[in-house]
Amino acid sequence: MPDQPTLAEVAAAAGVSPATASRVLTGSVRVRTSARVQVHAAMARLGYTPRGGGDRRQRRTVPVIAAVVCESTRRLFTDSFFARLITGAEESLARESVPLLVLPTSPTTLAATERFLVSGGVDGVLLISAHKQHPLAAAVSAAGVPVRCAGRPADDLPLPFVDADNRGGARRAVEHLMRTGRRTIATIAGPPDLSAAVDRLEGYRDGLEDSAMQAPPVAYGDFTQASGSHAMGWLLHRVPNLDAVFVASDLMAVGAIHTLRRAGRRVPEDVAVIGFDDAPAARYVTPALTTVRQPVENLGAVASELLLGEVLDGRTGSHNPVLPTELVIRQSA
The missing domain is CATH 1.10.260.40 (lambda repressor-like DNA-binding domains)
Structure with missing residues (x-):
C-alpha cells in the first residue's frame, strides 16, 4: 500500500x-x-485523507445527508421558507429510510461545520442559501463531497442544483401590474449576493423593458419583514408618485404594506403590492397578498432525491431542474 x-x-x-x-x-x-x-x-x-475521516462512509450502512443552511439559527426558525424546504427534503428522504441532519451555519459555527463536512461526517450535502464567496460551497465541492444546491449556486461554481423560475415569476408579476394600469412600478430587491434575489431583480427589469417603462431606483432588503418596511420608506421618499411595488419576498412585502399604511397609502387603491414565495404570511396579512408562488416543498424533495441518487451511484449529476412558478392573485394587487 x-x-x-x-x-x-x-x-x-x-x-x-x-x-x-x-x-x-x-x-x-x-x-x-x-x-x-x-x-x-x-x-x-x-x-x-484527514486523520479521523477516511472510511466513515464505508462503515455506514445507511447514507447520511445534511441540509446545510448558510444562515443563522434565528433566521432558520423565523423564515418559513427554510422550514418548508427542509420538510420537503426530509419527507422525501424518509421514504428511503435516510436521515437528514439540519445544520444552520453562521460565521461563529462555520469552522466547525466545514471540518465536520469535509472529514467524512456526512455522505451528501444539500446546500441552502449560500451567498457569493461562501467558503462552504467551495470547500465541500473541492473535498469531493456530493453536493446539490437548493437554488442556482452563486459565483458560477460548477455545482448541480434545483431552482425555481425566479426570473420568469418576477416578470409575470410586473406584467400583471402593468395590465392593471400601474405606471410607476418600483421594486424591493433581495440581497445582491444571492442568486435568487438577482434573478428576481432581472425578471422585474425584463417586465419593464418590454414596455419601455422607466425603472425607479431599486431598494434592497435582506428578505426580513423589518428590511421590507425600511426599504418601502426609502422608496416613498425618493419615488413619492409610485403606484405599485414588486417585492422579492413575502416577508418584505408584509413590512412594505405596514409602512404604506403608516404613510396613509391604501393598498391596493393607491399602491399595489406583489410579493414572492406564497409564504403563510401572504394569506394572513391585510389585504391578502398577491404573490408569486414557488414550489418550495417540491424544490426540497427534488433536490434531495437527486442528491441521494448521486451519493448512491457515485456520480455527479448533470441535470439541473428549474421548477415553474405561478402568480397567485389576491387583494393587494
Whole structure:
C-alpha cells in the first residue's frame, strides 16, 4: 500500500504554506476561498485523507445527508421558507429510510461545520442559501463531497442544483401590474449576493423593458419583514408618485404594506403590492397578498432525491431542474 501523503506534500501541491493547509483542514475562517479550493483539490489529487475521516462512509450502512443552511439559527426558525424546504427534503428522504441532519451555519459555527463536512461526517450535502464567496460551497465541492444546491449556486461554481423560475415569476408579476394600469412600478430587491434575489431583480427589469417603462431606483432588503418596511420608506421618499411595488419576498412585502399604511397609502387603491414565495404570511396579512408562488416543498424533495441518487451511484449529476412558478392573485394587487 503506498504511503499516505503528508500535509507538507499537500501544501506544496497546492502552492500554499503548511500552516495555511493546516488551517484549511481545521476549518479556520482565516483562509481565502481560493486557498481552500487549492488545498482541497490537492488533497483529492494526492489521495490525502484527514486523520479521523477516511472510511466513515464505508462503515455506514445507511447514507447520511445534511441540509446545510448558510444562515443563522434565528433566521432558520423565523423564515418559513427554510422550514418548508427542509420538510420537503426530509419527507422525501424518509421514504428511503435516510436521515437528514439540519445544520444552520453562521460565521461563529462555520469552522466547525466545514471540518465536520469535509472529514467524512456526512455522505451528501444539500446546500441552502449560500451567498457569493461562501467558503462552504467551495470547500465541500473541492473535498469531493456530493453536493446539490437548493437554488442556482452563486459565483458560477460548477455545482448541480434545483431552482425555481425566479426570473420568469418576477416578470409575470410586473406584467400583471402593468395590465392593471400601474405606471410607476418600483421594486424591493433581495440581497445582491444571492442568486435568487438577482434573478428576481432581472425578471422585474425584463417586465419593464418590454414596455419601455422607466425603472425607479431599486431598494434592497435582506428578505426580513423589518428590511421590507425600511426599504418601502426609502422608496416613498425618493419615488413619492409610485403606484405599485414588486417585492422579492413575502416577508418584505408584509413590512412594505405596514409602512404604506403608516404613510396613509391604501393598498391596493393607491399602491399595489406583489410579493414572492406564497409564504403563510401572504394569506394572513391585510389585504391578502398577491404573490408569486414557488414550489418550495417540491424544490426540497427534488433536490434531495437527486442528491441521494448521486451519493448512491457515485456520480455527479448533470441535470439541473428549474421548477415553474405561478402568480397567485389576491387583494393587494
